[in-house]
Amino acid sequence: MExxxxxxxxxxxxxxxxxxxxxxxxxxxxxxxxxxxxxLSAEPTAKLDSLLEDPAHEPLRRT
Structure with a gap:
């Protein structure tokens, strides 16, 4: 019964x-x-290469 x-x-x-x-x-x-x-095909995507890219390759911006 239990x-x-x-x-x-x-x-x-x-x-x-x-x-x-x-x-x-x-x-x-x-x-x-x-x-x-x-x-998910309609969602925005980010490429893996752009996420893993080294930021040292970008030019420096001075303000």
Whole structure:
């Protein structure tokens, strides 16, 4: 009988967490189940070479 109560408690906790995350998603805080993934090909990208480039090659700017 204790195992049945434990499984019901786990199911209740999971259901409550799902409903909480859906509420937070409706307010725009998280992406849970109802929003699709962003299209990463439309996102701006940075080339790895430009991130790892040595800044010593850039000319010095004096003000």
């Amino acid at each position: 195992i049945v109560v434990a499984f019901l408690f786990i199911a209740l906790v999971l259901f409550g967490a799902d409903r909480l995350l859906l509420l937070l998603e409706s307010r725009g805080h998280v992406n849970w189940r109802r929003t699709r993934r962003r299209d």
